[in-house]
Amino acid sequence: MxxxxxxxxxxxxxxxxxxxxxxxxxxxxxxxxxxxxxxxxxxxxxxxxxxxxxxxxxxxxxxxxxxxxxxxxxxxxxxxxxxxxxxxxxxxxxxxxxxxxxxxxxxxxxxxxxxxxxxxxxxxxxxxxxxxGAAVFESQLPGDLAGRIARPNADGTPSGFVADRLERWTNxxxxxxxxxxxxxxxxxxxxxxxxxxxxxxxxxxxxxxxxxxxxxxxxxxxxxxxxxxxxxxxxxxxxxxxxxxxxxxxxxxxxxxxxxxxxxxHLNGQIADIVIDDAAFHGLFDYFRDAHGSYVRRRIAPTDRLQSEAALSNVAFWPVVPEIAQADHRSGPLSAVFLGLSMPWLGPRLIAEAIRRKHIGPPPYRRAAHLRNLVGDPVGTLGFVPRFLWQRFGARARVPGFFLQNPARRYGLEFHAEHLPDxxxxxxxxxxxxxxxxxxHARIDFRFAPADTAPILRAHAALDAWLRERGLGRLIYRYGPDVPERGILVEAKHGNxxxxxxxxxxxxxxxxxxxxxxxxxxxxxxxxxxxxxxxxxxxxxxxxxxxxxxxxxxxxxxxxxxxxx
Structure with missing residues (x-):
């Protein structure tokens, strides 16, 4: 009542x-x-x-x-x-x-x-x-991919990462x-x-x-x-x-x-892109509705053994679309998303404000360049926007986001990592x-420390080596080799x-x-x-x-x- x-x-x-x-x-x-x-x-x-x-x-x-x-x-x-x-x-x-x-x-x-x-x-x-949906948080990998991912490293040590973990989304x-x-x-x-x-x-x-x-x-x-x-x-x-x-x-x-x-x-963001060389691996990371009642998405995660041996904090990775605020991606659908999120009367209705600000960055916004992308990619835009809006707001099972594949197979690598107790x-x-x-009122003194960032850097290095060793792909860092820690802290803003x-x-x-x-x-x-x-x-x-x-x-x-x- x-x-x-x-x-x-x-x-x-x-x-x-x-x-x-x-x-x-x-x-x-x-x-x-x-x-x-x-x-x-x-x-x-x-x-x-x-x-x-x-x-x-x-x-x-x-x-x-x-x-x-x-x-x-x-x-x-x-x-x-x-x-x-x-x-x-x-x-x-x-x-x-x-x-x-x-x-x-x-x-x-x-x-x-x-x-x-x-x-x-x-x-x-x-x-x-x-x-x-159901309490199902793993999904079998297709074909022989499971065996290739799970096989031991060249030196005989166990594989360091898994790619069959799922995140579920409420409808x-x-x-x-x-x-x-x-x-x-x-x-x-x-x-x-x-x-x-x-x-x-x-x-x-x-x-x-x-x-x-x-x-x-x-x-x-x-x-x-x-x-x-x-x-x-x-x-x-x-x-x-x-x-x-x-x-x-x-x-x-x-x-x-x-x-x-x-x-x-949490510490989350992107300090590297992932280039995916393997076609089967490339097909893993879109949202899909499983047989258990909601949308899910696969994540890449270090094994418990690797966390212990490499002194890692807990972290998960997944590929994401290029930064939508940068119009040089030339994608009509991505520019349509940017334009929608950048409208103050519309964007907060689509996603949480903290996430919206992270995606669109600070003003001023180059909307003209994004409009040119829409005009230059009418088929892609018209095919994506109505379908996404229906799946997001009309369908019974609500799609939580989107992932658009590109021929270069290059994506941002999102990390979502543990923040250690201080x-x-x-x-x-x-x-x-x-x-x-x-x-x-509360007074908030919210701190990140080197103890938070160092394990994340080690996890990226371990993931890059694992991808290359299996022929799955590789990482390309967005920050120079001497400043990746600064990159993590640039991305690290929380409170959600x-x-x-x-x-x-x-x-x-x-x-x-x-x-x-x-x-x-x-x-x-x-x-x-x-x-x-x-x-x-x-x-x-x-x-x-x-x-x-x-x-x-x-x-x-x-x-x-x-x-x-």
Whole structure:
């Protein structure tokens, strides 16, 4: 049942078992799963159904590192559906190697306090809620390609890379839209809009009430609570926890504890082109709809053994079309994409703003040169644009992007690499600035380090050697041999994946939540957010955050006898 800007009195009158803070993909799925287990649930969403400039201003945090971190309104959305309005929909699970000790990487020597097998049962249900098909993340390679890729190296050592890994894509990132009927019609699922949590009342190790601003009342008042799940984005969740800690200094490890530290995202971009010499290998990397219900795409990834032997962080690679902003590619379809993305009234409707800006670069834009490409390639453009628009916006299975082959077989090589945990990459509160609800803004100090870039360079070198040894292709670096690290840092700007600032740990000294996602020292406050992930993997974090949310709901359902399920 949807409540559009309710007041305090109407919310206080509700009798619920569980309060979920945040109406984005993770929060809504946690609420739906709790309802399936019999709980009466209230979701508190700060935003409305439509974008509100006043509420979006809550995200106007202080970014101390603007060269490495996007502004909050670009990376987050305060409205029903949350990050689903920005997320492309890529669903990739963390790899087993992410969970185990990796002493060759700073901050990863202890591994997770949770085994990969403990998340595995929640993979298929998470994909079902997300609408991303089945839990299938490998695809057999055609013909004899599998054997050629897997064969040992010339020196007898095992092959260093695989190309049968898949990323899956949800058919609709807007989880509020996918589950709209239940959200609108379930009398025991209450989704309240215009409700911003600003703090909590703590008594004897329990949250007794949430401090809640409602747009209807334009003030903060206490809302009683039994069990609470914080399910906002990593920055928003951490900002709220820091505000709670400011009023209760001994909580969550105290001011010098782990809360707000180890802020991670990913390093991604292109420092090299890939030239593909093998025809069968060349045909692997377009999007395709598999037999399991959604679009997928193959990725190239180092094996666990190579990661260990070459001291690599986790990383994935895939070929992409040439840089669309450069009109000298002379492709009508690519110029059509550039022109669409460069229009401020259209581009943000097509892809997330941070990704849009990365593709089109800064103004001024050479639109005339791109228009000449359209005129010079009318057949290619007219064949591509209507088909892509239908597959993107009209078809039941939504194509997430495009990949156009070219006769030269030369493409950008996209990498998506792990950002290592660093306690000095962190979020604190800004004592000089508050939003309209009275909550202090976050202050973001988001850092990349040489420890992040060096493994990525080694992975590129290893991939180039592997491609050449098998006759599959080769890399051509875009930056000189003495400056590839600078190339990585030029590309490295993030904030979309907000990981690690309320990390999971074995003890309160190590983390903010335990392996069950319960806050240390608060037995009814839990976190379902990318913020709890102790490492960043090569994977986008949404799928793993949903797995953890489903596991948390199962734990609460087993523990709470009042739930009917």
């Amino acid at each position: 949807l409540h559009d800007t309710p007041d305090h009195a109407s919310l206080t009158a509700l009798d619920v078992d569980l309060t979920v803070v945040g109406g984005g993909p993770v929060g809504l799925i946690a609420a739906l799963a709790a309802r399936a287990r019999g709980a009466r649930v209230l979701v508190l969403e700060s935003g409305l159904q439509a974008r509100s400039a006043a509420i979006q201003s809550h995200l106007d945090d202080t970014v101390l590192t603007p060269d490495t971190h996007h502004d909050g309104p670009i990376t987050s959305a305060r409205r029903l559906g949350g990050a689903g309005h920005l997320w492309g929909g890529r669903c990739v699970p963390y790899d087993p190697i992410d969970f185990v000790p990796r002493p060759w990487l700073p901050g990863c020597g202890a591994g997770w306090p949770l085994a990969a097998a403990e998340l595995e049962p929640w993979l298929a249900p998470a994909l079902e809620y997300l609408g991303a 609709d990132p807007r989880i509020d839209r996918r589950h709209r009927d239940q959200i609108a019609g379930d009398p025991d699922l209450h989704v309240a809009l215009g409700c911003t949590v600003t703090g909590a009342q703590i008594v004897d190790g329990r949250v007794t009430a949430l401090k809640l601003w409602t747009e209807a009342d334009a003030r903060v008042a206490d809302l009683p609570a039994r069990e609470v799940i914080l399910a906002g984005g990593g920055v928003a969740t951490t900002r709220l926890l820091l505000a709670i800690q400011a009023e209760n200094p001994a909580l969550l490890g105290g001011p010098d504890g782990p809360l707000g530290r180890h802020y991670m995202g 306690p000095e990459s962190r979020i604190t509160l800004d004592p000089t600035r508050r939003d309209r609800t009275g909550l202090p 994946h907000q990981i690690g600032t309320a990390r999971m740990g074995r003890t309160a000294a190590e983390g903010v939540v335990d392996p069950q996602c319960q806050c240390f020292g608060l037995d009814n406050l839990h976190i379902a957010s990318t913020a709890v992930l102790p490492t960043s993997s090569q994977a986008n974090p949404t799928l793993s955050a949903v797995q953890l949310a489903l596991r948390l709901v199962d734990t609460l359902a087993r523990r709470d006898a009042t739930w009917k399920g």
